[in-house]
Amino acid sequence: MNGGSVPPEKAGTVFQMKEYKGLLSWLSPVDHKQIGIMYFITSLTFFLVAVSLAMIMRTQLIRPNHGWLSSATYNQVFSMHGTTMVFLAVMPMLIAFMIYFTPLMIGARDVAFPRMNALSYWLYLMGGLLLYFSFFTGGALNVGWSAYAPLTETNYTMSKYMIGTGVDYWIVGLLLAGAGTIMNSVNILVTVAALRAPDMKLSRVPLFVWMSAANAVLMLLAMPALNTALVMLFLDRHLNALFFVPAAGGKPLLWQHYFWFFGHPEVYILILPGFGIISEVIPVFSRKPIFGYAFLAIATVAIGFLSFGVWAHHMFATGMNFTVYYVFALASMLIAVPTGIKVFNWIATMWGGSISFDTAMLFAVAFILQFTIGGLTGVAFATVPIDWALTHTYFVVAHFHYTLLGGTLFTVMAGFYYWYPKITGRMLSEKLGKIQFWLMVIGFNGAFFILHFAGLAGMPRRVYTYPDLPHLASINLISSLSAYILALGILVFFANLIVSLRKGKPAGDNPWNGATLEWATSSPPPPRNFERIPPVRSITPLWDLKESGRLPDTLPSSSRERDNE
Amino acid sequence: MDYFTSVLSPGTRQAVDILRAFYIVLGVSAFIFAVVAGLSMYALCRFRRREGREPKTFRENVRLEVLWTAIPLLIVTGLFVVAVWIMSLVNPPALGHQPDLTVTAHQWWWGLRYPQPGVTAANEIHLPVGRRLLLRFESGDVIHSFWVPSLGQKIDVIPGHPNHLWLTLERPGVYLGACSSFCGMGHGKMRIRVIAQSTDDFNTWIGSQQQPASPPSAAQAAKGVGVFMEKNCINCHSIAGLVTKGRVAPDLTHVASRETLAAGALTNTPENLSRWLRDPQSVKDCNMPDLGLSDDQVGYLVAYLGGLK
């Protein structure tokens, strides 16, 4: 089962391939796989930084009235943690999966616009570096990742601690990265629309690709709202445009509308590719085709649509009109339905299967349960009066870490264990994987489940310290200690990534008996991805081939050779 | 005095209603989670890979799909009804009613104005139990959020966008809360203290607050008045009966009657007051500058301000 030219036991890792040798090849790549790898490495680096910031926060919060960090420092730390996780770590990590695997899974040789793909990456990297450069200019962003006006206006960001350029670097950094993201979405959409293997009808497109495409639509429509708001804020700060200044007739709430018009789709942007990964992993490790393919695809589209009609649920405490609340509460509750459909379809996929507990599958299952918790607290927040009581508190922090960390990050982990062999040519260590998995499950739930109670007990979010009110000391102690366990798990993951590159078992083309096209080529795939594109008769082309007893390297050459350079 | 700090110990009718919604949703959520977790765990155990057992191959079942679309739809419709019902109980529109209290949030303290009796105070909110009260919220600068967990709803305090809350306190006690919308450096130390009292106690308190500041009783305190006038305090602070042009800092007319200083950052003792006057920035990030007072001056001010019951 080796579509490439080298037998697996001799195969080097991706970094030893002659086409990818040399600095120049990594400075000017246009191959989607190389760019994908650069996205992986960069986003993992930013992820490590953001995790370190999180550990600093949890250390500061380990006990009441802790005097370690000043408010000035803590505010930068939590703001940069949120911004980095969302824009520089998790979203680009998902984009990395999209860029790397979309062409492979649809039998294309590259993305539609390889050079634009490279531009996206460089914009992302430069945006990220610019954002971090702000630390050296007198202080980074210190107003939270949602940067509510009018606190972001110059008269409030100037203080004796800092000159307040952090907000400006944030604006410009996110604009750059955001422009890159918009190009990513165009690229993915055109690739999926135009470069699918000849017989891959829309009804045979792998679910990961479906969800990536839906994600691309969301990014395309949501990012401009953020970019607009950023430009308006920049004008406010430097040309006195007064968009958000109430004393001059501006509206602080306008910022919130813009921000969340982007921000709510954004949280789906942060989960849809994850849903896609899960929809690939569960069938493979259950040896059973995905249950309810059509419903999953439709549910994805429904989520995409609805996600643009729920943004004001982030503003239930702003004192708007009740009619507005009704509309947004209803829409927010409705969006839970397609999400629920997915969960039940995944379970139904496992049902009757032959389930193996490889690390990828463990992460997928933990994801289902943890994400369900995050989803349910989400429904609680859509119940307006509960939002009135609990928004802006640690209950929210717990809620969105259940969706983003217990949710997305766990899907990403499943994705790494599933696809690392394809990307690098080596298997990740399952032994380290299991250790990592248990450290992360215990650490994550220990750190964040209990934070629901911190919110109930009266702890607002974004505070650098808190008084010794009943229960807060013990809750925070447990949360911080568990967070260290979680961080240990993450370190084990990084160790695994590095060690397995040298010591990992050679992967072979299709170590997991995957069903989709990426497993029909060698690991790592050759620069042009496929020598022959196998026929696609269903959503599980490789399983079909196996049944009919034909192996990929004896395939007839595909009817239409494609070249997209 | 009983202290209330948690969402789970409601002190107003509105908080009781919200907690009811919370428990309903909690029950429903626990049920759904049990179903999801139960089914997954069962599947994992029952269908784990074993020699010689072939996986099934079914791919679809429209009846099942309809079932698990319809049931969640019914559930969320139910929850939506709960939301609408509790909303109308908790915080109906103010419809032109006059507020019993106007709270003005500032970076990083709370200004209070009781329009009816005409009382100005700061940071510590006295309210009578048993009556349905209307509170109005305005902001003097950025967005804050008024959150006292046991009172039920929180409300954002937004410049140019006044908001309101209805509260019916049920039990006397001290209700602790905090600003919950990030508002800058001092956000973490912008606490709220609500003192719920019987109508009699409340009226006594109002009566005492209506008085102008007591004149200095001793020589030390009289010197304190001088320092207060000289050292720019009056540009920011007001003391009824002395000078009332300061608008950007807490009213100090009855500062000694408060339990805490600087929005809950310190308990109100003479030592803490002098610590505050010596170096306010070491207590919390705030808009009160270090005024370079000598030890003597601090002593005089403490004597004066400490007498402003």
Ligand code: HEM
């Ligand atoms: C590695 C483990 C993590 C830990 C221990 C952690 C911890 C925290 C804590 C304690 C806060 C609250 C800070 C505050 O309100 O004062 C926070 C905020 C936040 N976290 Fe995490 N986090 C982790 C991972 C993540 C991940 C994976 C994401 C997601 C994509 C994420 C996104 C955010 C965001 C968006 C905020 C809000 C920042 C703000 O308030 O502006 N975190 N995190």
Ligand SMILES: [Cu+2]
């Ligand atoms: Cu949202």
Ligand SMILES: [Cu+2]
């Ligand atoms: Cu605040």
